[in-house]
Structure formats: structure tokens, C-alpha cells
Amino acid sequence: MSDNSIHQESLVSSAASAIRRILLSGKLEMGSKVAEESLAAQLGISRPPLREALRLIHGEGLLEHTPRRGYNVPVVTQKSIREILDLREALELHALSVISHPDATLNLANLETVLSRMKEHANVGDSLEVISSITDFHTEVINLAGNSRLSTYYRQLLLQLQLWLATSASREDSSSNVQEMYEQHVELHMLIVEQRWDEAKSAFVAHGTLESLQGSAIRINVSL
């Protein structure tokens, strides 16, 4: 059913994508066990390729692993969030420095595509998709720096954040602020288009604080 019969791509890759989707959907609660056999059955594959996919996801920081006890949905602590936001700020500022370099040529087409997608999701009120679009938006900004390693790792960090939001937030309440989240990113986009770099850096820093996350759209269930 969900098996799109993508045999070009290896079974491991598509399994990894499926696992990512499951995790980011927020249906599994924090710390819950991810058993191999049941997941393999659910995906319709055998355990060896599934185990490779789990290793992959683990490397992306979206799963915890204890040697003879299997995989678990990460239990996100205050320390984790601080680490991610700390790194996020550093990487964003670095990217903006590179981007703001005089002789850089910027292709903002992708950015606008993502933004319009975010708008549609915001109108519908699908907070999970809006959050996903936010990840894409910020990743696209980072992509402008033209460093593939930076882009890859930055996206990993944001997905970790996204997983935390998905597993810790009560999504019923968050739909109300989804419009506001979209407006914020319109603002960020404008600063980039108009090349107002100092303001952009300040805005991105303010945008990525723990307070802004708590205050904007998500009601935190875990004790920070």
C-alpha cells in the first residue's frame, strides 16, 4: 500500500524515508520502543535491510540505540534542545555571512516555492506540514551558501528539532498560530531579497531562540 514499488532506490533508502515519515508524524511518543520485527512487518520487508535503515536514521540523530536493547524514539532533554539551537544559530549566521558576500549570486527561486507551499498549508491549518515547510525554508536559506555538507548537517539538526516538536507538542492548539509563523518567514524572506543582511542576522537569531519556539506555536509538554 505505502509500498510505492520504488525498486530503483534500494529497499534501505525507501525504508529510511518511511521511518522518517513515521517518526516526524508524531504518532510515536517520546522514548517508546521501536521493535524491529513489527516495523519490518509493517513496512513489508525483512529485518536485515530494516536494520540498515535504522542505522541510517540513528546516524541522523532521529533514533536512540542501546546495544542489546534496540532502538527508541529519542527522549529530548533541555540540554539537547539547547545544543541544537546553539548550533543552528552558529550555522545560520555563518551561512548568512557567506551569502552576504558581495560577489555571491543568489538563486531565490526555491525559497519562494517553499514559501508559497507554506502559505497553502497555513491556510488549511495543517501545522505539521507548516512545520515541515519551515524546515525546508531554513534549509533553502542555508543552501544559498553552497556548502553541501553544511546543508546536510543543518537539515539533520532541524529534523531533530522537528521530531521533538512532533513528539512533544499538542497539535490541536498549535493550529491557531500557524498564520503567524508564516508571516514571520515572509519577513525573513523579504530581508534576504532586499539584502538587508544585518537585520536578517538579527531576525534569524531572534527567530531561533527557545523562547520564540515556546511562545509562537507550540505548547511544550515536557518539562524544560
Place this chain on the structure above:
Amino acid sequence: MSDNSIHQESLVSSAASAIRRILLSGKLEMGSKVAEESLAAQLGISRPPLREALRLIHGEGLLEHTPRRGYNVPVVTQKSIREILDLREALELHALSVISHPDATLNLANLETVLSRMKEHANVGDSLEVISSITDFHTEVINLAGNSRLSTYYRQLLLQLQLWLATSASREDSSSNVQEMYEQHVELHMLIVEQRWDEAKSAFVAHGTLESLQGSAIRINVSL
């Protein structure tokens, strides 16, 4: 403190370590194929756990992977090196900013341990071990920032650099400059101990340039 939980390392983990050692020893040349069966035989294990280990190493950026064509030792391009050095500088400067914060308490014991180890290797003239110590030294500096994600990713980047050095350098000639490399890090260590942060930042930036890599100890075989 010692870990009181005695969890025996899985076969996958030890295989991954073995593969890392093989890669970083520089015996395999850039772009060469890493066949599963022969490697499994060499390590004395079967292919399933080996494949998991390969996925792991691939996630660390120490192996290339093409869907139905297997794994290869990465072919490092000029772009790759620039990306790594670019990120390295950004992360080091960020770490130094955190470290130089007034109320930070620094434990420099590990740094000195690594430095003395580097000295011994330099005296013997073992350039491969000196380079490994350099990786450890810089990682320890980053560790002072107290961000485990930063430390992990920074180390990954440095190992990618180390792999490039191992596979592209002629190690016979590099042994002569090993002493100089050690001296450089004594200098860096001093700047940190004396908390001369501005000088430290400048020194780390200068230390991590492409020119310094080319000029200090390593003869580049690939065309940059």
C-alpha cells in the same frame, strides 16, 4: 569516570572501528572499491553486520556509496576540502566564542594529555599518529564548548580531512615537519590557557587554511 554498565560492543561497532582504522591508515587509494565479501572475510565476520558497519561509516562521510555498485573510498575534490575547512572555521570560532564566555569553567586536562601524546609521536616521527593526535587536540578544544552534537560533527569533519590526508599524502616526506606541527599546537594550547581569546581565534583561523595544510607537512598529490 568509568562507565559501570558493561555493555559489550556489538560486532557492528567493532567492525566500524576496524574499517575506520583501515581507511585512515591510508593503505587504500582514493576511489578504490571496497568490496563487501572480501572485507567481511578479512574481518572474520559475515556480510550483514559488515553492511551495517558500512552504512555507519558512510553516514560519517568516510565512504561513498552508489546504489547497486557498492562502496568506494571517497574521491576528495577541491570543493570538498573547501567545504570542510569552511565549516571547520565556523565551528571552531563558535566554540571559542562559547569557551571565552566569562563564566565558563574550563577543564584543560584532556587537552594536555593529547598534547603530550602528540609530542611523543612527533619525536618518533610517526606522522600518521601525529595527524591523529592533531584531530584529537582540536576535538578536545571543541569539547570545551560542552555541546556534544557539535563535538561529534566536528570530529566527523576532521576525520574526513584526515582520510584525505592519509590517502593523498606521501607520508615519507611529511615526517620532517612533524615537529613543527607539534610546536604550532603548543602555541594554540598556550593561547587558550592564558585566555588570550582574540589571538586564539586568529591563530585557529590561520591554522585551518588550505595554504597551511599544503605548506606545513603534507605534499598534495591530487590537483587542487
Place this chain on the structure above:
DNA sequence: TCGTCCTATTATGTCTACAAAAGACAATAG
């Protein structure tokens, strides 16, 4: 002689099965 197609071999992808370890539950002893 060179190019192309077919075949054969090799290596990767996947699956089934077996072994071993950790956790749970029950039974017995204090």
C-alpha cells in the same frame, strides 16, 4: 580491425533461519 551484442561471472541486495542475550514472570524459600 573495430564495434556491438550476448553471455558469463562477480558482487550487491534481500530473505529465512538460527543463536544468544535481556527482561518478565512465576515459584520457592526465608
Place this chain on the structure above:
DNA sequence: CTATTGTCTTTTGTAGACATAATAGGACGA
């Protein structure tokens, strides 16, 4: 009644075998 130990069940770890795709080499034709 409680705690401890032993067994049983569940799940992870590992191995071997089979299927399939890609590549290399040889043969045939132009």
C-alpha cells in the same frame, strides 16, 4: 508476605544462502 532465583519468552545479533543487477570479456558481424 517479600525477596530472590530460575526458567521462559521476546527481541536483537549473526550467519548462510538465494536472487538479481551490473560489468567485463569474448565472439560474431560489419
